[in-house]
Amino acid sequence: MRAETLFNLVLVGGLLAVALIAFGLEETFTITLVTKVAIFAIAGIGLNLALGQGGLVSFGHAAFFGLGGYAVGILSSHAQNYEPLMEWPFLVEGTTFMPVLWLVAVLVSGIAALAIGAISLRTAGVYFIMITLAFAQMIYYFAISWPAYGGEDGLSIYVRNGFPGLNTLDPLSFFLLVFAVLLLVVFLAARLQASRFGMTLEAARQNALRVTSAGISPYRVRLVAFVISAMITGLAGALYADLNRFVSPAMLSWQTSGEIMVFVILGGVGRLAGPIAGAALFVMLEHFLGGLAEHWQFFLGLALLGVVLFARGGLAGFVLKERGRG
Amino acid sequence: MADPVLDLRQVTKSFGALVASDHVDLDLMPGEIHALIGPNGAGKSTLIKQIAGELRPSSGTIRFNGEDITAAPPARRATMGLARTFQVSALAPEFSALANVMVAVAPRAGGVFRFFGRALSDRALTEPAMAALQRVGLENRAEVPVSELSHGERRQLEIAIALAMKPKVFLMDEPMAGMGPDGSQRLTRLLADMKAEAPILLVEHDMDAVFALANRISVMVYGRVVATGTADDIRANPLVREAYLGGDDA
Amino acid sequence: MSALLDVEAIEVSYGAAQALFGVSLAVGEGEAVALMGRNGMGKTTTIRTICRLMRHHGGHVRFAGQDIGAQAPFRVARMGIGLVPEGRRCFGPLTVRENLVAAARPGEWTLDRVHKLFPRLHERHGQAAATLSGGEQQMLAIGRALMTNPRLLVLDEATEGLAPVVRQEIWAAISALKATGLSILVVDKSLKELKGFADRCVVLEKGESVWQGAPGDLTDEIATRYLGV
Amino acid sequence: DPLKVGMITTLSGGGAGLGIDVRDGFMLAVKQSGDKEVEVVVEDDQRKPDVAVQLADKLVQSDKVDVLTGIIWSNLAMAVVPAVTAQGKFYLSPNAGPSQLAGKGCNKNYFNVSWQNDAFNEAAGAWASENGIKKVFLMAPNYPAGKDMITGFKRFYKGDVSAEVFTKLGQTDYAAEIAQIKASDADVVYFFLPGGMGISFIKQYSGSGADKPLMGPAFSFDQGILGAVGEAALGVKNTSHWSKDLDNAANKAFVESFQKEYGRLPSLYASQGYDTAQLLLSAKAKASVSDADAFRTALEAADFASTRGDFKFAPNHHPIQTIYMREVVKEGDVVTNKVIGVAMKDHKDPYGAECKM
Amino acid sequence: MTFPLFLEQVLNGLQLGMMLFLMAAGLTLVFGVMGLINLAHGSLYMVGAFACAGVAAATGSFWLGLVASLAAAAAAGALVEVTVLRRLYDRDHLDQVLATFALILIFSEGTRWLFGSFPLYLDIPKALSGSVSLPGGITYPLYRMAIIVAGLAVAVGLFGLVSKTRLGMRIRAGDADREMIAALGVDIDRLYTIVFMLGAALAGFAGALVGAIQSVQVGMGEPVLILAFVVIVIGGIGSIKGALVGALLVGITDTLGRFLMPWALGFVMDASSAGAIGSAIASMLIYMLMAVVLALRPGGLFGSAA
Numbered sequence A: 001m002r003a004e005t006l007f008n009l010v011l012v013g014g015l016l017a018v019a020l021i022a023f024g025l026e027e028t029f030t031i032t033l034v035t036k037v038a039i040f041a042i043a044g045i046g047l048n049l050a051l052g053q054g055g056l057v058s059f060g061h062a063a064f065f066g067l068g069g070y071a072v073g074i075l076s077s078h079a080q081n082y083e084p085l086m087e088w089p090f091l092v093e094g095t096t097f098m099p100v101l102w103l104v105a106v107l108v109s110g111i112a113a114l115a116i117g118a119i120s121l122r123t124a125g126v127y128f129i130m131i132t133l134a135f136a137q138m139i140y141y142f143a144i145s146w147p148a149y150g151g152e153d154g155l156s157i158y159v160r161n162g163f164p165g166l167n168t169l170d171p172l173s174f175f176l177l178v179f180a181v182l183l184l185v186v187f188l189a190a191r192l193q194a195s196r197f198g199m200t201l202e203a204a205r206q207n208a209l210r211v212t213s214a215g216i217s218p219y220r221v222r223l224v225a226f227v228i229s230a231m232i233t234g235l236a237g238a239l240y241a242d243l244n245r246f247v248s249p250a251m252l253s254w255q256t257s258g259e260i261m262v263f264v265i266l267g268g269v270g271r272l273a274g275p276i277a278g279a280a281l282f283v284m285l286e287h288f289l290g291g292l293a294e295h296w297q298f299f300l301g302l303a304l305l306g307v308v309l310f311a312r313g314g315l316a317g318f319v320l321k322e323r324g325r326g
Numbered sequence B: 001m002a003d004p005v006l007d008l009r010q011v012t013k014s015f016g017a018l019v020a021s022d023h024v025d026l027d028l029m030p031g032e033i034h035a036l037i038g039p040n041g042a043g044k045s046t047l048i049k050q051i052a053g054e055l056r057p058s059s060g061t062i063r064f065n066g067e068d069i070t071a072a073p074p075a076r077r078a079t080m081g082l083a084r085t086f087q088v089s090a091l092a093p094e095f096s097a098l099a100n101v102m103v104a105v106a107p108r109a110g111g112v113f114r115f116f117g118r119a120l121s122d123r124a125l126t127e128p129a130m131a132a133l134q135r136v137g138l139e140n141r142a143e144v145p146v147s148e149l150s151h152g153e154r155r156q157l158e159i160a161i162a163l164a165m166k167p168k169v170f171l172m173d174e175p176m177a178g179m180g181p182d183g184s185q186r187l188t189r190l191l192a193d194m195k196a197e198a199p200i201l202l203v204e205h206d207m208d209a210v211f212a213l214a215n216r217i218s219v220m221v222y223g224r225v226v227a228t229g230t231a232d233d234i235r236a237n238p239l240v241r242e243a244y245l246g247g248d249d250a
Numbered sequence C: 001m002s003a004l005l006d007v008e009a010i011e012v013s014y015g016a017a018q019a020l021f022g023v024s025l026a027v028g029e030g031e032a033v034a035l036m037g038r039n040g041m042g043k044t045t046t047i048r049t050i051c052r053l054m055r056h057h058g059g060h061v062r063f064a065g066q067d068i069g070a071q072a073p074f075r076v077a078r079m080g081i082g083l084v085p086e087g088r089r090c091f092g093p094l095t096v097r098e099n100l101v102a103a104a105r106p107g108e109w110t111l112d113r114v115h116k117l118f119p120r121l122h123e124r125h126g127q128a129a130a131t132l133s134g135g136e137q138q139m140l141a142i143g144r145a146l147m148t149n150p151r152l153l154v155l156d157e158a159t160e161g162l163a164p165v166v167r168q169e170i171w172a173a174i175s176a177l178k179a180t181g182l183s184i185l186v187v188d189k190s191l192k193e194l195k196g197f198a199d200r201c202v203v204l205e206k207g208e209s210v211w212q213g214a215p216g217d218l219t220d221e222i223a224t225r226y227l228g229v
Numbered sequence D: 001d002p003l004k005v006g007m008i009t010t011l012s013g014g015g016a017g018l019g020i021d022v023r024d025g026f027m028l029a030v031k032q033s034g035d036k037e038v039e040v041v042v043e044d045d046q047r048k049p050d051v052a053v054q055l056a057d058k059l060v061q062s063d064k065v066d067v068l069t070g071i072i073w074s075n076l077a078m079a080v081v082p083a084v085t086a087q088g089k090f091y092l093s094p095n096a097g098p099s100q101l102a103g104k105g106c107n108k109n110y111f112n113v114s115w116q117n118d119a120f121n122e123a124a125g126a127w128a129s130e131n132g133i134k135k136v137f138l139m140a141p142n143y144p145a146g147k148d149m150i151t152g153f154k155r156f157y158k159g160d161v162s163a164e165v166f167t168k169l170g171q172t173d174y175a176a177e178i179a180q181i182k183a184s185d186a187d188v189v190y191f192f193l194p195g196g197m198g199i200s201f202i203k204q205y206s207g208s209g210a211d212k213p214l215m216g217p218a219f220s221f222d223q224g225i226l227g228a229v230g231e232a233a234l235g236v237k238n239t240s241h242w243s244k245d246l247d248n249a250a251n252k253a254f255v256e257s258f259q260k261e262y263g264r265l266p267s268l269y270a271s272q273g274y275d276t277a278q279l280l281l282s283a284k285a286k287a288s289v290s291d292a293d294a295f296r297t298a299l300e301a302a303d304f305a306s307t308r309g310d311f312k313f314a315p316n317h318h319p320i321q322t323i324y325m326r327e328v329v330k331e332g333d334v335v336t337n338k339v340i341g342v343a344m345k346d347h348k349d350p351y352g353a354e355c356k357m
Numbered sequence E: 001m002t003f004p005l006f007l008e009q010v011l012n013g014l015q016l017g018m019m020l021f022l023m024a025a026g027l028t029l030v031f032g033v034m035g036l037i038n039l040a041h042g043s044l045y046m047v048g049a050f051a052c053a054g055v056a057a058a059t060g061s062f063w064l065g066l067v068a069s070l071a072a073a074a075a076a077g078a079l080v081e082v083t084v085l086r087r088l089y090d091r092d093h094l095d096q097v098l099a100t101f102a103l104i105l106i107f108s109e110g111t112r113w114l115f116g117s118f119p120l121y122l123d124i125p126k127a128l129s130g131s132v133s134l135p136g137g138i139t140y141p142l143y144r145m146a147i148i149v150a151g152l153a154v155a156v157g158l159f160g161l162v163s164k165t166r167l168g169m170r171i172r173a174g175d176a177d178r179e180m181i182a183a184l185g186v187d188i189d190r191l192y193t194i195v196f197m198l199g200a201a202l203a204g205f206a207g208a209l210v211g212a213i214q215s216v217q218v219g220m221g222e223p224v225l226i227l228a229f230v231v232i233v234i235g236g237i238g239s240i241k242g243a244l245v246g247a248l249l250v251g252i253t254d255t256l257g258r259f260l261m262p263w264a265l266g267f268v269m270d271a272s273s274a275g276a277i278g279s280a281i282a283s284m285l286i287y288m289l290m291a292v293v294l295a296l297r298p299g300g301l302f303g304s305a306a
């Protein structure tokens, strides 16, 4: 356990260090990359809760990532255009105030997850994978063909939204904000993992019958976990919208679901900081390979394959096992 | 006479053409061990599954302390006080023995929807769980993951879990299976203790244990309860001797 | 009598935890050997090592004169070791008949003969194995091992969960198998039956073979000390 | 003065052919100029808008480029262009011209060197009206670009619309639509199905026994696509601002040198990449990019020999150019396009009126 | 709308269904029977199409191309199984997901490396071009008829293989308990290689057949992958019959949805918006179908309940 704590600290600290060094060297884009890692890590931590602890392999988390993003995109574009969101039966105006945007993003993803989860959790295993995908695809196709907010073209937020006391347009400030959110999420996830709820969720993954016969409905436990998981991923989507100052249906696509899942598996399923490691490695590979060769995705594939074959339990599993023996 | 804790009336379950429970009447009185014996495939586990809620009877009613639970979901029955052990162990393999018991303690010690406190250092969970492990003699294996326990040890753990639930009824499906001779003897003593806490509906093929423990024995054949009585009645019943006990046993 | 199976001082570990510290036993051609010991003493581990489902890091396992230490499980099975595993492990989604057919290899044991041995399996031939009763599954597991036409039948918990009369039937069946010249290695909890059936007993204690001998020599003292009865 | 160009384009995945053509066309012009002061940084956007946005950040912040270009898809352009121009950088679009960027969202630093999205369709609509087509069957994928195409066509088309069918983005089987076409009373089918969708449709249509003539914007009949559909596309009419047989010196030189350099026929996209680089080089010759106003004026002059002949910018920095009608023909073994007439002379997009620069 | 048109659309739906089944057949085998989540199935489909196009272009014969597609996809499958997947059977499903995701990248970029970025030319063979006339005045392309026949043949063959042969039983047994089937003397490693090759060959076969009427290009496999998963999940994993029924259901729902949705909406709004909205709903329809089926039958139509 202590090795894992150290691993987590090194990862989180590393993220901060890279951003600060990049700031010192005026490598602004590196800060953007690290911010991206942090946001993907949050999305991954969200998924990891359902997938790692709960064994709920959701292939539809892009839905929540995208909904979080669109919540921000829609509200802030209304605010920027001075058009209220609705006037009847009561007036709802847009906003560019991040805390409110985040809250809305989290709520919207949570509500969507409640509805999607309530139906999806009737199934299990591969059926669950596919039914979550199905819901995400429905939302994706809806977003593509619904013209009000840009459809396939997406929706631009011309100016990054604001956070009191902070110049969010400054890359380092925005990173620090995201980083603070990441820390909070890691902390919450850690507590949750060790809590009674976490224990029960985990037990339900290993043997649902065990949990049922102890008088607990695995369905309810899983549904709650699914909703929390979606909320965290939705929050990440909200941050991602502000990072890019842009949202589009691509955030909702199945490729995005796949990528979030890849972060988790790459980093180590069920490990607290796994998604951070996974997202960092993925973004790094993408960035460096992308600059190296025309057929860089070929090498990205090889690299990922290498990790699966030779690092059991993802990066976290790989590193920690080594440590445990030494 | 006291009211039965568990009362089955005309419970019937069919799988296609096969009638696995055929109009079964069965009850369990406070303080007793009621053994259910019968040839393989007679329908004993199927009956236990219906009582626990894993299967829904095709017809008939099941009452628990007077309340009709025929349609209640399994988790609710467990909360009401039905604890069961499985014929094939159902445990969380990656968890330690202790954590497996803790999961069963949680619903009765404040519920599972607590998101912050550390479960492993929550004494409201660990203490009752440890106590239960002690009773089955697994206290030294508390921290061992279930996947590393031997078959027999898992059977013991199943019982510890049932104990930890402080139930009103124990449903036990072949608890002796896989226990070595010494284990069986110790378990027999344990069950004799347990019936003071709650009555036991015991499915078992180990006749030494059944005859030593049971206040009443019911014999099931082809889904039907064909005889109910004391150990001596049953031992003497020629039908049971032939269909179940066989030539020289017991 | 030349030993068909010869296990010599094997050491086996689960990760860092060693479970067997030198277990030796031999099963001769046509011989029936009982492996005894309390819960968790290493019986199953020994059997899994014989079937190559686990690797040993000390000692030797020989079958029919060959060192099988480096063989894949399926080769050992084809050489003639038929396993009835602990917990039965029937192929749940397959029907009873499919379970048997999947294991079949040419030889005296055929579907018909297994059906004759366990008529219940015939009755239930189209049912998914997962929905069989516990005892039915045990019969299926034995029948399935027989379908491979083994030279050595290895039974872990041979009669677990069987009704007394079936248990007697199984013992009768195994005895009959033995009479046909089949070698048998068996783990079971019923001392009485093991003693009546086996030619030799091997007692395990904390991962070591601590006693071997004819059933008649298994004194009450040894039984109390190692088997707890 | 040195000039640093950042190119964001699609180099991997399904749509990579277009990006590669734009890049190759662009690089060919740079190479031919022999100008050692022009440095081009190429990045792969994987056709993902978020990646494109981040690459734009990288090019501006880390590589400190002066000019950006390269984006193929409208949705990616919409994600990148506003942010880039807001930071004072120039963006030259070698493909994709969403209407927002031509109208309300126009920007003094944004130049479209290809076409406004509606252009080919408007020209096609006009041509259809002039050539006596009474009834059309319209078909496009159900996303904004598809809807724009249909709106564009209808803008200058006077005849009747028999049906308007929107297909699923990425659809591969068109049996149902073909049955509808066969059952309809239309004279002509006008469709916009870019990339693989178009290939699938044309192949399936040609084998279906349907006999209504096909028409569309050039995207579905580009050289890369004709190579895949082969003779199935023969006779199809399509509108384009460029064709490899356009008779002007710049184009001849371009087609020949492209073929020599890369061993394949240039496509529409290659010509656009080439023209974009030519425009940039022409501006560089006149002004330093560090003097943004002078550089912009130089760009506005569009003082270069375009492969499409005459080329000039409207006030909203979108082209005024002639759109031709082409027909798919077989030249020897190669299936390719031939210009058969002018669809619309000096076409100008209708959104410029809303543009306030 | 006329009745013959409606009939023709139903026929189109059935035909699309058979095409989907053909694409899903290999996946059902590998996924349903071996329990392997193979995201690279679409890549093998692409490999088949490219091999067919490449060989057909070189030799001028579609049929040689078809043979090549089987061979190439089977070879690619064997390579992948022996070098990568074999090590992952006893691992978590998620490791398989990541590994096969990596394989998609490798296959896609590898193919682009070899064949370039432009779609390839592949046409239907002369013998199967043209159309046949059906009763009711419907003319139907011969090639699509051939696809229906191929799909049926594959369905029957697979069904027989999996449920009737000992090979099939052993594969399913291996899926249930790998260790145990090995302990019974079955060389499960070799068996799995064979099955995977077979699944890959089926994917390649579908790629070649379907590729002839679609676009042969890098990335053609992924949409197919998703559809194939939808199909087998609706039908119930591991059931060939389910996959067939699922495919037909999806085919009919999709075709009729695309056709009827805009038509129905046309009664309540103008044609243009009816087209757009109807098509938007139509594109979601198969996913709705899947969600409804799974909500009502969590194990698919013919699967054992999950």
Ligand SMILES: Nc1ncnc2c1ncn2[C@@H]1O[C@H](COP(=O)(O)OP(=O)(O)OP(=O)(O)O)[C@@H](O)[C@H]1O
Pocket (backbone or CB within 6 Å): B015, B018, B020, B038, B039, B040, B041, B042, B043, B044, B045, B046, B047, B087, C124, C127, C131, C132, C133, C134, C135, C136, C161, C163
């Ligand atoms: N889902 C099912 N579908 C079909 N038949 C079933 C199903 N479940 C159980 N059966 C059959 O019902 C009968 C009763 O099974 P059950 O498990 O209750 O027997 P049992 O009395 O517990 O036997 P044992 O002592 O061997 O465990 C058996 O013949 C079994 O095959």
Ligand SMILES: Nc1ncnc2c1ncn2[C@@H]1O[C@H](COP(=O)(O)OP(=O)(O)OP(=O)(O)O)[C@@H](O)[C@H]1O
Pocket (backbone or CB within 6 Å): B147, B148, B149, B150, B151, B152, B153, B178, B180, C014, C017, C019, C037, C038, C039, C040, C041, C042, C043, C044, C045, C046
């Ligand atoms: N997968 C495992 N990982 C770690 N340790 C294990 C594992 N399986 C068994 N052990 C340990 O190895 C020892 C021997 O176990 P084994 O299963 O061989 O005992 P056994 O004699 O068969 O007992 P039983 O009669 O209970 O089946 C036990 O201490 C057990 O805890």
Ligand SMILES: [Mg+2]
Pocket (backbone or CB within 6 Å): B044, B045, B046, B087, B173, C133, C134, C135
């Ligand atoms: Mg039973």
Ligand SMILES: [Mg+2]
Pocket (backbone or CB within 6 Å): B150, B151, B152, C043, C044, C045, C086, C156
């Ligand atoms: Mg054992």
